[in-house]
Amino acid sequence: MWKSYEQRLQATAFSSTILTLPRDQNSLAEISFFNTTATQDQFPESSEAMQNAPPPVVDFSPWTSGASLDQRLQIGRKLVETCHQKGFAYISNHGVAPSLVEEAFAWSKKFFDLPIEDKMQVKRGEDSVAFRGYNVLGVQKVPLALQVRGGDPSIKGFSPDFNETFDLGSDENIEQPNKWLPEHVLPGFREFSTKFYGECWKATQNILRALAIGLGIEDENLIERLHSYPLNSLSFKHYPPVLLSELDRNEKKRLGAHSDMTSVTLLFQDNCGGLEFEIPGRRGEFVPIKPIPGTLVMNVGDALMRWSNGKPTLFHHSPQVRIISVLKLQPDYLQSAIHRVQSPPRDPTNGPGQITRRRYSIPYFVLPKPDKTLECLPCCSNETNPPKYPPTTYKELATGYGKLFYPEADVYSTSKD
């Protein structure tokens, strides 16, 4: 039977079943326990099939064509509900024109097709953790620590990722300067990328407003004000073909599992496939997220999870602490989504030497203002659901993440408000 959002939130709160957890149970089992056993009977949509099912597409067309308050509320609720269940959503009619998205992929191809000497002219500075410039194939690897939501620095090492990227921001962000190719190398690329970055921000503004409304925040601009668009990053990513056997033997990966250190990420993908999201609460179990033409995939990052009082990440301490943190586990609103890129679906008729298809994707990383206190939003806690994370700043969080990505770099700079 369908229950209202509020009823369902109340019903998931603090199930006494959780108290009976045996102390020797490992942390993963505890998380699964909460997410499957404790909720499954109550909510049909928590059944196995529902957990594996792709999320519904959230259609923003009414929003982008001047929606009524009621329509905005419906979109906001659907978006929040979907992110609450899955950690991400497909969004259609998001406002970035399909022709622009198509053009962005064409520019990406042109960039990565350039001779390596050209691309090396804009190589990312090794002394900086800023995501600006070109990362040579296989250089940027996801730290294994990020397989755990929010990061676990005790997990050492890197995923053997095999992709190349070109990252850029706003030219207004003078503390993280862009690395542009000389104009004659790829005429028009800088102008287009700057325009596309701006269009992604416009789409993001609508999404942040919808999230605010969906979370029940009266001031729909509250979440947006925690951002400043020149801080965001646009990333062109290219996954060249690799031998499937290398992927199978884990010698190479396309992109290792991680959560994003963003508030939200907007992701455009081509039609190759390979993107996968972890099923919330089922550590290590991923489902493929097929490209749906005309949509972007928006995923919740660690900052939004904290604002919305998401899941605690204290699961890898002593058994006592684990139990305490599970006891504190109240219905989390929005969980950051663990995701990765694997090989696209295989053609079983091909032989063992088969290679994966080339893949392009374009994530737009939306980052909070670095020096503002990052703490639970007013709507997202109450007496029985107190804030789970101590207040911090995004700068502090990002410094921690930056050190995971680039242990050798000792510079973290980002512009102020």
Ligand SMILES: O=C(O)CCC(=O)C(=O)O
């Ligand atoms: O390439 C993709 O589809 C995912 C990219 C991604 O998750 C990232 O860059 O953080």
Ligand SMILES: [Fe+2]
């Ligand atoms: Fe990501």
